[in-house]
Amino acid sequence: MGNVNRVDKTLKLNEMIYYVRKDAKLRDRWQSDLKSLCDEFGLTRTEYDALESRNPAILMDIGVHQYLVPHIMRLFYGTSGMTNSHPAMQAYLKAFPEESERALKGTSWQHIVNDDG
Amino acid sequence: MAKIVAAMAMTHSPGLAGWFESAPAEEQQMALDAFSDMRAHLREREVDVIILIGNDHLLNWPLNNTPNYTVGIDDEHVGPADWYDSWLQQEEKFSVPGHSALARFIVNESARLGVAMSSKRDMQFDDSVTVPTLHLNPDGEYRTIPINLNCTVPPVPDQVESYQFGITLRKILENYPGDERIALVGTGGLSHEPGGPRYFFIDEEFDRQYLALLENGDHAQILREITMERMEEAGSGGTGELIAWFIVMATTKGVANVLGYAPSYSWRSGTGFVIWPEIAASTGSGQAQSSMEKSDSM
Secondary structure, eight states: OOGGGGOOTTOHHHHHHHHHHHOHHHHHHHHHOHHHHHHHTTOOHHHHHHHHHTOHHHHHHTTOOTTTHHHHHHHHHOSSOOSTTSHHHHHHHHHOHHHHHHHHTTSTTHHHHHHHO | OOEEEEEEEEOOOTHHHHSGGGSOHHHHHHHHHHHHHHHHHHHHTTOOEEEEEEEOTTSSSOTTOOOSEEEEOOSEEEESOGGGTTTTTOSSOEEEEOOHHHHHHHHHHHHHTTOOOEEESSOOOOHHHHHHHHHHOTTOOSEEEEEEEOOSSSSOOOHHHHHHHHHHHHHHHHHSSSOOEEEEEEEOOSSOOTTSTTTTOOOHHHHHHHHHHHHHTOHHHHHHHSOHHHHHHTOTTTGGGGHHHHHHHTTBOSOOEEEEEEEETTTTEEEEEEEEOOBOOSSSSOTTHHHHHHOTTO
């Protein structure tokens, strides 16, 4: 397996995202008081700091499952209109500029790398 | 004896619902034409029940417990789950009838045949069920049974295990004391890496190789060449959704008809659609079974 093998299946942050996605009240608390929500789920300082970084690379480095990282970005930046120009996707451009440029070079989306990546 | 009468597979990327119009017009038209062909095939084959096979995406099970196969056993399925409404641009929930009796039979018969399948009431749905339902079954015409897979939490079933599971699924359906006409629809793929460092990456070369192999119709060759390792190279945690296609392929014979393909950077996924026109005879084994037994390497 590739990048998904980096997951820490015991990480509390992974558990927290699983439940936050499914519960509107938890999603409200994410917006209103993220720190207390993280404390309630027993996150470490490292996990909390990784969350606050809003950086997909840092989140995956501590073991967040790659599939949950976009959900974290959507919780921060909103869920609708998830084109490549969405702020959640811009976070990926910034975190992985080389991979993103290689992927989008010569495509109709090349301009987002040049503009924001 | 329930009977598999149709076998198809399709990409389920959220862009096919949530930001469809962001893709070039020719990609949109390709997808719309493919959906039209698939709906026509369902009608022509007089399908009663669609079994949708796709990635659970960590939606119904948390990371500390990810069964490989989960059957939604309710008599009604409603979605998408709230978190996905705006992501998939859905102002209203879809509602399709389920088939609880058959779904529960699948769970229990699989145990008797030595395969562990979990079951779920109140199953939640994201793109893997919502996208095919919106495009293939928008009016809830067909009863639906979702079978969600673990495609993304290691260890995941590889291509050979998935193919063998497909053979078992066919046996299960043949053992059912009813005369339902079943369509198997595999959803997911083609190449993409959702949430990974290569989120924008599409491996067009891999996609075209895979689709060409499907068109050639040699299942043993596909099982040899399209390994989980190769799928991971073509996009970790996403391309491996093609195990759903392997499950469906195991119930078929020969070639697949490729309805369309596009390396869609707008939808962030290799995007493809196929129909296998011929269903395998109910011999109790898949087309590639004998060659699989000869090779320890698979």
